[in-house]
Amino acid sequence: MPDYPSILQSIHGEILAERPEGKLATYIPGLAKVAPDQFGICLHTASGEDFLAGDSEVPFSIQSITKVLLLAMLASTEGDSIWQRVGVEPSGNPFNSLVQLEYEKGIPRNPFINAGALVVCDLLLGLYDDPESNFLKFVQRISGIPEIHYDRSVAKSEREVAYRNLALLNLMKDFGNIHQDVDAIIRFYCTACSISMSCRHLARTFALFMNHGILDGGEEILSINKAKRINALMQTCGFYDESGEFAFRVGLPGKSGVGGGIAAVHPGRYSVAVWSPPLNPKGNSAAGLRALERLTDLTGNSIF
Amino acid sequence: MPDYPSILQSIHGEILAERPEGKLATYIPGLAKVAPDQFGICLHTASGEDFLAGDSEVPFSIQSITKVLLLAMLASTEGDSIWQRVGVEPSGNPFNSLVQLEYEKGIPRNPFINAGALVVCDLLLGLYDDPESNFLKFVQRISGIPEIHYDRSVAKSEREVAYRNLALLNLMKDFGNIHQDVDAIIRFYCTACSISMSCRHLARTFALFMNHGILDGGEEILSINKAKRINALMQTCGFYDESGEFAFRVGLPGKSGVGGGIAAVHPGRYSVAVWSPPLNPKGNSAAGLRALERLTDLTGNSIF
Amino acid sequence: MPDYPSILQSIHGEILAERPEGKLATYIPGLAKVAPDQFGICLHTASGEDFLAGDSEVPFSIQSITKVLLLAMLASTEGDSIWQRVGVEPSGNPFNSLVQLEYEKGIPRNPFINAGALVVCDLLLGLYDDPESNFLKFVQRISGIPEIHYDRSVAKSEREVAYRNLALLNLMKDFGNIHQDVDAIIRFYCTACSISMSCRHLARTFALFMNHGILDGGEEILSINKAKRINALMQTCGFYDESGEFAFRVGLPGKSGVGGGIAAVHPGRYSVAVWSPPLNPKGNSAAGLRALERLTDLTGNSIF
């Protein structure tokens, strides 16, 4: 096993010295006021150990990382019918959200762009009477951390500027690919994005994907096949139009959020979470990307 | 180690029974007259063993699989400057060749779509006086198989219908991203696509990518970092607009060609080549895809 | 002056004999149940005469023809500031509504596609407390026909399936190009589309555009320059992605609606309205287009 403690310290030192440039997400008031110079990392190994550096215990808004958890909850009970409603291909470029959705008649490219996550929410609303409560319980259960909670003020401020998501939902509704009430979907989706977690929470939560769908206690949440597929989707679609760059530089399946967090996994070896709020022009944490690139360089163990 | 011989036999049997539907590529006469009901598979392990089933010794036209080998030859001597001329992101959809190239001002999305491979050829023409000869020697060397050769009649018939590639080249030239003579590039590219190999040849050739850039004899062709990046590119971009589907169903980095071949690798474990001429609607071997999906199911060991 | 009565009779006869093929618009229940084999035409000359043939007194839903009237009401009081919110270029192709709107950052191509008409409605809502009532009065006034009215059941059924228009509005709101309440805009727009008129009503209403903005009684509603511009917009943008075809075959500025109506003008000579419910694949009245093509052939007097 690599010497993770000294590798993490080294990465932490490099990031503090380099300070990769980026800008805070400003469209949600709750995210714009976070102190930008924070950096945390937590690596959770297959043997159950946590290695930490920096601000790894400070909670932040996981935002789009929640898309992986929403899909996991859906896949834990549903089968291949999911994939009639949402695709599994990378989306290509930043303009694509509405463009591709129109060409492809309301079927989103994958569950990790907004349109796809909204379809996942639509499906969850059809399964649960109180999806917000069920989803929080699911996340608490797979992480083993009961204090994980929603940040209602972030959810509310996100809901107030959700025009583009409303455009996506209405366009998909026009194509017959949204069945539930549009406003209920927006409410659930914004709440799901508002989950607050630290790097430690997030690394533990993603242990599920490192462990082929099995919780530490042995309980199977996802079949090995479903877990493999979610990892494959993170690899090809986890970073919007920077997914190729992330595979190229880091070489791990992962998912980022505009709160500055990134979670990634090396199947069978470790899960890892990093956090640094300033984002690069593609909307991914600048320091987070750099830290994960250094991690697979220093350990010599990307999945490729 | 899984029982590869019986796994390959089982896959062979299933494919013969199922006969996944597809159509031969018809735009090149040389490809249109291949007997469609052939199927071969060869798995080459990290310990140097070959496991074979079906028509695994029959040579076929590797076509676009050559794009990986062209990139490998270029990367074996050149550094990051390559990536100023071609990107590393998936291309999204089938229409994209010219569309994205125009939006993105002549910089192809990645080296595994036609536009990107043509830029790689343009760079190789700037490095070698006789790139056809140098490339063939490179392939013979990394495979350890001196009898690998070009099929000149396939190259010629491909050159005669290369209008779309000429459109791509001229568009990139207009944007300043092609420096060599357009006709010389087309000639080299069509020749490079015409290499004839069997599954056994191909699995051995791709051992380079399974072995992190090192040949069996210990010679380093690519640094570990460069080999990782080529694998990452195969994972995200190796199957045109079906790259996500391949990651999702198979979970290995790989590359397909319209001749019906697919080469894939499980880094550190094995390289594998399959061949069956009929193509699915996205232009990838229908039976080949199915065989590789079964391989990672039966061995339980995709990279995810 | 051409012999309009016999020309209209001749056209009427040809249409009954030919029965150009088409399909009823079905997305709005109110339109789907119209008897398809109706055809009417009314030509209103600069000297104030009406020439009629067929079902020219039967009221129908003018639908998108209302976009010209909405723009006329807005232009009657507002100046060039309108054109900072909406463009004056043809939209090119049927997919464009959302695609171009996203590329062009929420500024619709022109006021005669849905997105543009919704911006016109947004502006009218900022000017009038009760725009529905004001708009109806405006139409009654320029037509001189006080019995023109809304068809509330059509408006209601249109509102219930307005998902695509909601998508357009929310996307434009995200870009800052919609200022009023989205639901209020939809309500006003669907009501405005539901106006019920006969060919005779419509030909008289469009006399305004034939007469360079002046009503029969001499009142100036639009300056000559504004009237010219509205005619130019009808010429280049009045028939979605069939605008070029209409200019090419008919050679008059005009506007169509999915209710099967078309209004057109020959500035200084006549206004004309035709109606036949079945639509061609581009969504324009099949028999209506044919009738107008014959009109400019037989009179030898298109504007070109």
Add this chain to the structure above:
Amino acid sequence: MPDYPSILQSIHGEILAERPEGKLATYIPGLAKVAPDQFGICLHTASGEDFLAGDSEVPFSIQSITKVLLLAMLASTEGDSIWQRVGVEPSGNPFNSLVQLEYEKGIPRNPFINAGALVVCDLLLGLYDDPESNFLKFVQRISGIPEIHYDRSVAKSEREVAYRNLALLNLMKDFGNIHQDVDAIIRFYCTACSISMSCRHLARTFALFMNHGILDGGEEILSINKAKRINALMQTCGFYDESGEFAFRVGLPGKSGVGGGIAAVHPGRYSVAVWSPPLNPKGNSAAGLRALERLTDLTGNSIF
């Protein structure tokens, strides 16, 4: 009849005072070295009079204006079969050349974008053994000016940078919509664009379109119906993605070239040519557009 002499003098004075901003076309050496502060205008009436102001006798490169003349020569002998090879719709936006051509399977939107004019040239090469010579004779004949000639140095320098046109031709050839030799088409097209004419030459040449297809001496070159259609195409497609703006501001059918010329017609009344080399951002003569806008304002007689 309006007082054309004083109107032209007034426009000339305004343009000299205003000096509308623009930039010379620089991609062709022959165009980049023209003195930018020249301005000429010539109006030719239906009764055969010429009214001139400014540099109206100075020859310039007509460039894309030639597309109208190429189409006229083709239409003078061919019927509706032309329109199976090229469309009649506006092209929408500046990116569209290759994008739309790919979506629409090699059928250009209209004959006044490059792709469409190249198809017209392809058709002419199928009709004439020496199309360059035949085309020049056609232009000399319809203008009545035998000294009109090609500028071979402009043609040559244009041919040397024709990469984008080669891309268009090869893409259309891939779709089966180009039948002749690609290099022969480029040669003919670049030569046809290099015709050198003054405003006076151009106004007289376009008298054909003002006169419904009839030459001054009474000879019919185009049927009334064909002439109407060419005018309609100029109206909807003559100014690339500024066609709507030209209709909106000027209200006449016309065609511009990157040499700074614009020809326009008021059917039945006059043809007009303006010239000023600096181009606006859309590639149309800045002062030329302004002059024509003033012309229809001051005469009060656009076609709308």
